[in-house]
Structures are given as structure tokens and as C-alpha cells.
Amino acid sequence: xxxxxxxxxxxxxxxxxxxxxxxxxxxxxxxxxxxxxxxxxxxxxxxxxxxxxxxxxxxxxxxxxxxxxxxxxxxxxxxxxxxxxxxxxxxxxxxxxxxxxxxxxxxxxxxxxxxxxxxxxxxxxxxxxxxxxxxxxxxxxxxxxxxxxxxxx
Amino acid sequence: xxxxxxxxxxxxxxxxxxxxxxxxxxxxxxxxxxxxxxxxxxxxxxxxxxxxxxxxxxxxxxxxxxxxxxxxxxxxxxxxxxxxxxxxxxxxxxxxxxxxxxxxxxxxxxxxxxxxxxxxxxxxxxxxxxxxxx
Numbered sequence: 556x557x558x559x560x561x562x563x564x565x566x567x568x569x570x571x572x573x574x575x576x577x578x579x580x581x582x583x584x585x586x587x588x589x590x591x592x593x594x595x596x597x598x599x600x601x602x603x604x605x606x607x608x609x610x611x612x613x614x615x616x617x618x619x620x621x622x623x624x625x626x627x628x629x630x631x632x633x634x635x636x637x638x639x640x641x642x643x644x645x646x647x648x649x650x651x652x653x654x655x656x657x658x659x660x661x662x663x664x665x666x667x668x669x670x671x672x673x674x675x676x677x678x679x680x681x682x683x684x685x686x687x688x689x690x691x692x693x694x695x696x697x698x699x700x701x702x703x704x705x706x707x708x
Numbered sequence: 709x710x711x712x713x714x715x716x717x718x719x720x721x722x723x724x725x726x727x728x729x730x731x732x733x734x735x736x737x738x739x740x741x742x743x744x745x746x747x748x749x750x751x752x753x754x755x756x757x758x759x760x761x762x763x764x765x766x767x768x769x770x771x772x773x774x775x776x777x778x779x780x781x782x783x784x785x786x787x788x789x790x791x792x793x794x795x796x797x798x799x800x801x802x803x804x805x806x807x808x809x810x811x812x813x814x815x816x817x818x819x820x821x822x823x824x825x826x827x828x829x830x831x832x833x834x835x836x837x838x839x840x841x842x
Binding site: 558559561566569570573577578580589592595596602605616624626629630632642658661662664668678679682687690694698699700 | 712713716718719724726727728730734735739742744745751753754755756758759760765775776777781786788790791792794795798799801803807808809810811814815816819828832835
């Protein structure tokens with residue numbers, strides 16, 4: 556059930572929690588990820604949905620946060636990563652199709668694995684709890700279906 | 709203003725490092741959870757939510773306001789059909805590709821360049837949602 560052990564997951568999770576906590580304690584911001592797509596689109600689209608006040612107010616720090624996440628992972632790759640830099644062997648169409656549904660679904664749901672999963676559960680939100688149960692259950696069913704259909708990698 | 713960005717950036721560094729350390733920048737590891745072969749992702753999610761829960765629920769009892777902000781706000785989301793339908797659509801995409809928004813950013817950092825295709829696609833998905841479904 557845990558072929559890679561508990562350690563990387565537990566330590567990784569705690570580090571993520573410390574990052575989110577640090578931002579919250581100092582700035583009061585709930586640092587989450589998926590709104591980044593919508594708020595960044597607000598620079599290019601005049602559609603009222605993208606121009607909503609909360610998006611305009613948060614769009615600059617959300618870019619800063621995303622850059623931090625990318626660089627944090629980069630630091631891991633050049634320090635502790637056993638494989639250094641690496642790439643996925645998943646077929647391109649899976650990344651493309653999956654990415655589209657992830658972008659659409661997280662914005663429809665107003666949260667992703669970090670928004671509902673970390674900040675939402677931590678805020679003891681019922682809506683987020685149901686969202687998390689839903690995306691984990693549907694994610695499992697989908698991944699198992701693809702595996703059963705023999706879609707590899 | 710600048711210092712706020714520095715704080716968010718530093719927290720982002722930890723967030724990205726933790727995701728990568730916990731294997732989330734590897735789509736194969738995320739999929740191994742969704743195929744029920746390695747339940748570690750639950751430990752990572754539970755660990756990060758637990759640490760964050762302690763902070764969000766206890767710190768506002770001790771501190772009146774954030775060091776650089778005006779108030780500790782609750783993150784509010786109302787439960788409706790869109791919350792669940794959106795989560796289900798996200799789940800399908802997650803199960804197909806092993807990508808989610810945060811882990812996709814971390815993937816870019818570890819040089820997992822094919823995931824840029826997924827990120828571009830997430831922007832498109834977010835755009836279509838905002839353009840036609842609001």
C-alpha cells in the first residue's frame with residue numbers, strides 16, 4: 556500500500572502546510588492554486604467574470620505564488636531529487652485532455668487539491684469536504700478505467 | 709506591498725519544494741495513488757491539511773490580525789451543484805493525466821516539460837468555464 560514509504564509523503568505534506576501557514580499568519584491570505592488561471596486571464600480578457608474584484612485584487616500575488624511553487628520544485632530538483640530533473644512518460648494527449656478538464660472543473664468547483672483539499676479542509680468547510688470526496692472518488696474510477704482499458708503509459 | 713510578495717513567494721517556495729519532495733511532480737506517482745497502488749498521496753494531503761488546520765484555527769485566537777494584513781478571513785465556499793459537478797470534472801481530468809494545478813506548477817520546476825502542455829490546457833479550460841458557463 557505504501558511502496559515508497561511514509562516519509563516522503565509526510566515530510567512533503569508538512570512542508571506544504573508550513574508554506575501555506577506562513578503566508579496565512581503573515582498576510583492573512585489563503586494561498587491556493589487554481590484561481591491563478593482565472594486571475595491571470597483577467598490581464599487579457601475583458602469578460603466581466605474575469606474582471607471581478609477579487610480576481611483583480613489577487614492576480615499579482617497569485618503570479619508571485621505560482622513562480623515560488625515552480626522555483627521551490629526547481630530547488631528540490633537540484634538538491635535532494637534522486638533523479639535530478641525528470642519528465643513524465645505519459646502520452647501527450649492525456650496531459651492535454653486531462654489538463655483541460657482540470658482547468659474547467661477546478662474553476663467550476665472554485666477549488667482544486669490545494670483550494671478544497673488543503674485550505675478548504677483546514678477551514679472545516681463542508682463544501683470542500685464534499686468536493687474532495689468527489690474528485691478523489693471520480694479520479695480513482697477514471698484512473699482504474701484507463702488502466703483496465705490498457706491505456707499505458 | 710513588496711514585502712507581501714516576498715512572503716507569498718517564500719511560502720510558494722516551501723509549497724513547491726514540499727510537492728516535489730512528496731512526489732507530486734511525477735504524474736506516475738499521482739496515478740499510482742488513483743489506481744490504489746500507493747496510498748501515500750492521502751498522507752501528504754492529510755499532513756498538509758492538518759498543519760494548515762492548526763494554523764488557521766488556532767493562530768487567530770492568539771493574534772488579533774496578520775502581521776501585514778487587516779484581518780484573518782475565513783475561506784468561504786457554499787455547497788451547490790457547481791461545487792460537486794466541477795469537482796467531478798476535475799476528478800476525470802486528474803484520473804486521466806495525474807495533473808492538478810499545484811502539482812503541474814511543481815512539474816515545470818523539476819523540468820517535467822511535457823506538463824507545460826497540460827498547464828496551457830488548464831488555462832484554456834479555465835477560460836472556457838469563465839467565458840461560457842457563468
